[in-house]
Amino acid sequence: MRLLVVGGGVTGLAAAHRALEVARERAQPLELTLVEARERLGGTIATERADGFLLESGPDSFLSEKPWALALCRRLGVEDRLTRTDDRHRRTFVWRRGRLHPLPEGFQLLAPTRLRPFLTSTLFSWPGKLRMALDLVLPRGVADDESLGAFVRRRLGTEALDRVAQPLVAGIYTADPDDLSLAATMPRFLELERRERSLVLGLWRAARRAPQPGTSGARWSLFVTFQDGMEDLITTLAGRLPAGATVLKQRVNGVERVGERWRASTAEGGRFEADRVIVATESHATARLVRYLDPTLATLLGEIPYASAATVSLGYRRADVPHPLDGFGFVVPRSEGRALLAATFSSVKYPGRAPEGHALLRGFVGGALNAGILDGDDAVLLTRVRAELREALGVVAEPVLARVARWPASMPQYRVGHLARVETIERRVGALPGLFLGGGAYRGVGIADCVRSGETAADGALGAA
Numbered sequence: 001m002r003l004l005v006v007g008g009g010v011t012g013l014a015a016a017h018r019a020l021e022v023a024r025e026r027a028q029p030l031e032l033t034l035v036e037a038r039e040r041l042g043g044t045i046a047t048e049r050a051d052g053f054l055l056e057s058g059p060d061s062f063l064s065e066k067p068w069a070l071a072l073c074r075r076l077g078v079e080d081r082l083t084r085t086d087d088r089h090r091r092t093f094v095w096r097r098g099r100l101h102p103l104p105e106g107f108q109l110l111a112p113t114r115l116r117p118f119l120t121s122t123l124f125s126w127p128g129k130l131r132m133a134l135d136l137v138l139p140r141g142v143a144d145d146e147s148l149g150a151f152v153r154r155r156l157g158t159e160a161l162d163r164v165a166q167p168l169v170a171g172i173y174t175a176d177p178d179d180l181s182l183a184a185t186m187p188r189f190l191e192l193e194r195r196e197r198s199l200v201l202g203l204w205r206a207a208r209r210a211p212q213p214g215t216s217g218a219r220w221s222l223f224v225t226f227q228d229g230m231e232d233l234i235t236t237l238a239g240r241l242p243a244g245a246t247v248l249k250q251r252v253n254g255v256e257r258v259g260e261r262w263r264a265s266t267a268e269g270g271r272f273e274a275d276r277v278i279v280a281t282e283s284h285a286t287a288r289l290v291r292y293l294d295p296t297l298a299t300l301l302g303e304i305p306y307a308s309a310a311t312v313s314l315g316y317r318r319a320d321v322p323h324p325l326d327g328f329g330f331v332v333p334r335s336e337g338r339a340l341l342a343a344t345f346s347s348v349k350y351p352g353r354a355p356e357g358h359a360l361l362r363g364f365v366g367g368a369l370n371a372g373i374l375d376g377d378d379a380v381l382l383t384r385v386r387a388e389l390r391e392a393l394g395v396v397a398e399p400v401l402a403r404v405a406r407w408p409a410s411m412p413q414y415r416v417g418h419l420a421r422v423e424t425i426e427r428r429v430g431a432l433p434g435l436f437l438g439g440g441a442y443r444g445v446g447i448a449d450c451v452r453s454g455e456t457a458a459d460g461a462l463g464a465a
């Protein structure tokens with residue numbers, strides 16, 4: 001069988017790798033080609049080493065509680081190259097009114113699970129805390145899909161939304177919570193309400209059932225990365241593909257059906273024929289590729305909005321950062337009107353990110369809520385981020401290293417109704433035998449979701465699903 005994979009991000013690579021695994025298991029001959037538009041593989045995953053610092057331009061970790069990326073690392077035999085977060089400093093701050101307030105211990109994304117840290121928190125007012133406590137008695141909601149913003153406001157109140165849920169969610173989806181689909185982004189909370197009614201009680205019960213930290217012997221923290229940076233996953237996957245299977249710098253501009261087979265042509269004049277095709281590009285790119293094949297499918301894909309974002313990495317001498325950096329970083333509520341969506345204390349969160357006596361900080365800017373900031377050039381972004389880090393952490397010194405990485409139209413936004421759209425997309429793709437789609441635009445935006453999506457596409461393509 002000839003298989004063509006379009007897009008060499010983690011989804012496309014995971015798809016190609018899985019296809020080879022299945023073919024090997026079944027002793028099935030497979031001719032594989034992976035076509036990538038850029039001059040490098042990895043898509044948004046990119047690691048750089050400079051002056052003893054290890055910088056992540058895009059993702060800095062993946063989630064271990066979603067099992068697919070970790071399972072892939074195990075099958076690749078690279079689990080020993082992973083590293084966990086340094087949980088001595090496991091806490092996040094919220095930057096509000098010029099102060100960094102620790103997120104109360106036991107706060108699980110949207111709601112508190114521990115009473116004392118919540119009651120003593122400086123992040124919330126007393127009326128805000130009382131409003132959150134109303135969750136204990138409020139009835140269940142009725143909507144099939146509502147926005148994350150509406151859900152948090154209904155259950156926990158405006159303060160919980162503005163001061164915690166919105167900035168935490170912006171750090172993941174860069175989106176306005178009033179646009180985001182709860183069912184597509186945080187189904188766990190929807191299920192929790194359906195099952196337990198109260199989020200606080202439900203989370204509290206779940207926390208009591210879960211083993212205490214330190215006693216479970218769990219090997220991995222919630223966020224996991226590679227000692228040598230996330231790009232290790234990309235080079236490892238790429239290294240498992242047969243020689244000559246990867247074609248770089250060819251942008252596929254259309255896929256068409258030719259009899260029982262598929263043909264993809266590229267802007268550079270390339271032509272690839274295959275029995276099966278997996279398209280693992282951003283959905284706005286996928287829309288272009290299928291526009292003549294199924295215009296309705298193209299419209300559905302093209303209507304999934306994407307936001308742009310940038311990361312600003314700054315290396316400092318540790319002595320030049322007055323703040324104790326006793327956390328993983330901070331998030332910034334939209335109401336603060338800052339450029340930063342969030343900042344990570346990268347060299348505190350993970351080992352080996354900065355040379356001895358130095359610290360690495362990383363700002364995250366842009367997104368659907370603050371796209372305008374990206375109009376400025378790199379110098380403007382650096383000035384804004386440095387000014388805000390000066391205010392938040394007291395860093396006035398010049399950084400010893402600075403990098404800006406821009407990711408235009410890279411972050412899919414799951415609006416209310418997203419899952420219904422994805423079901424229609426899947427139905428239409430199902431009517432095109434031999435074509436499969438994968439990527440972060442459909443059923444999860446993170447690396448673990450992308451691995452699953454690519455592997456599911458490969459299983460489908462090889463008839464192993």
Ligand SMILES: Cc1cc2nc3c(=O)[nH]c(=O)nc-3n(C[C@H](O)[C@H](O)[C@H](O)COP(=O)(O)OP(=O)(O)OC[C@H]3O[C@@H](n4cnc5c(N)ncnc54)[C@H](O)[C@@H]3O)c2cc1C
Nearest residue numbers: 007009010011037043044059060252281285439445446447
């Ligand atoms: C700044 C940032 C930080 C993030 N942080 C995290 C994090 O910490 N943890 C996490 O789990 N996730 C994170 N994510 C999300 C994560 O990066 C993505 O989910 C994942 O990398 C997407 O992989 P992908 O292969 O689906 O898409 P991409 O990485 O977008 O790859 C798509 C590939 O397709 C190629 N392509 C597009 N069009 C064509 C064409 N016509 N022909 C050929 N090739 C084409 C592109 O060049 C690209 O290489 C972050 C994302 C960003 C932008």
